[in-house]
Amino acid sequence: xxPLVIAVSTALAAKRGLLIRNRAAFERARLVNAVIFDKTGxxxxxxxxxxxxVSLDEAFKPEEILTLAAAVETNSEHPIxxxxxxxxxxxxxxxxxxxxxxxKGAVGRVEGRKVMVVSPGYLREKRLRPSDERIEKLFSQxxxxxxxxxxxxxxxxxxxxxxxxxxxREALARLKxxxxxxxxxxGDNRQVAKWVAExxxxxxxxxxxxxxxxxxxxxxxxxxxxxxAMTGDGVNDAPALAQADVGIAIGAGTDVAVExxxxxxxxxxxxxxxxxxxxxxxxxxxxx
Ligand code: ADP
Ligand code: MG
Numbered sequence: 190x191x192p193l194v195i196a197v198s199t200a201l202a203a204k205r206g207l208l209i210r211n212r213a214a215f216e217r218a219r220l221v222n223a224v225i226f227d228k229t230g231x232x233x234x235x236x237x238x239x240x241x242x243v244s245l246d247e248a249f250k251p252e253e254i255l256t257l258a259a260a261v262e263t264n265s266e267h268p269i270x271x272x273x274x275x276x277x278x279x280x281x282x283x284x285x286x287x288x289x290x291x292x293k294g295a296v297g298r299v300e301g302r303k304v305m306v307v308s309p310g311y312l313r314e315k316r317l318r319p320s321d322e323r324i325e326k327l328f329s330q331x332x333x334x335x336x337x338x339x340x341x342x343x344x345x346x347x348x349x350x351x352x353x354x355x356x357x358r359e360a361l362a363r364l365k366x367x368x369x370x371x372x373x374x375x376g377d378n379r380q381v382a383k384w385v386a387e388x389x390x391x392x393x394x395x396x397x398x399x400x401x402x403x404x405x406x407x408x409x410x411x412x413x414x415x416x417x418a419m420t421g422d423g424v425n426d427a428p429a430l431a432q433a434d435v436g437i438a439i440g441a442g443t444d445v446a447v448e449x450x451x452x453x454x455x456x457x458x459x460x461x462x463x464x465x466x467x468x469x470x471x472x473x474x475x476x477x
Pocket of ligand 2: 227229422423
């Protein structure tokens with residue numbers, strides 16, 4: 190039978206939009222001394238707006254680069270993709286052979302051309318170097334930058350900006366007041382990560398992490414002796430959520446993340462991470 194305090198706590202939690210799927214993990218939550226947040230959609234709103242489009246090839250105007258990129262991105266669920274699509278005012282052409290490259294970008298055929306929208310890390314892998322002051326400036330401003338390849342050549346870049354959630358500041362202050370180490374794990378570039386980390390006073394951050402590396406990073410922090418709670422939303426986050434002592438899916442996340450998680454936060458609010466840890470402490474204190 191389920192002890193009454195736990196049943197009451199679980200019901201209370203559910204009322205606030207904290208769905209506990211794994212009771213053993215909920216019990217472990219009181220011991221958590223490191224929280225790893227994913228950036229996009231948890232610490233930030235995950236609502237990207239396009240701020241700049243840079244042409245790196247005279248043959249392509251910025252509007253054309255944006256439209257071709259948007260065509261590919263209509264098939265992607267990534268928050269960056271949604272930002273790019275909503276920046277186009279006119280009509281968006283159709284895409285064929287769409288394929289996502291997890292943690293790196295997306296590719297498809299648009300108007301007979303092969304169009305790729307990719308991360309800075311992907312460019313480095315392919316040894317393509319955008320040596321352009323305009324790009325350097327976008328990075329230094331802490332923006333998210335993706336590159337557009339058309340028929341295999343680098344033709345442009347799109348810069349986007351997201352907003353830090355108001356609740357993130359309070360959540361981090363409360364966790365740090367309890368001596369809990371606060372970290373951020375993101376696939377986005379180092380400069381954006383640094384900017385968010387400094388804004389929020391995070392203890393550390395790990396940027397440009399590929400999807401398959403996320404679980405490994407969680408393991409490393411556990412190996413340092415930490416009991417780890419991890420938040421995530423994407424399909425790519427599922428292994429890391431499974432590895433964490435407490436895996437927390439944010440409500441707007443994909444089915445895979447939600448099915449793997451120990452706890453689901455319906456409101457995608459970082460303060461609810463604090464609430465789960467506090468509720469676990471309160472629940473299991475009453476039982477001793
Ligand atoms: P996170 O979940 O931490 O934001 P992801 O693994 O989803 O990171 O993505 C990492 C990086 O890969 C993004 O910052 C971006 O550069 C690139 N990327 C992934 N998907 C797309 C996409 N659909 N369009 C453009 N870039 C993408
Ligand atoms: Mg993600």
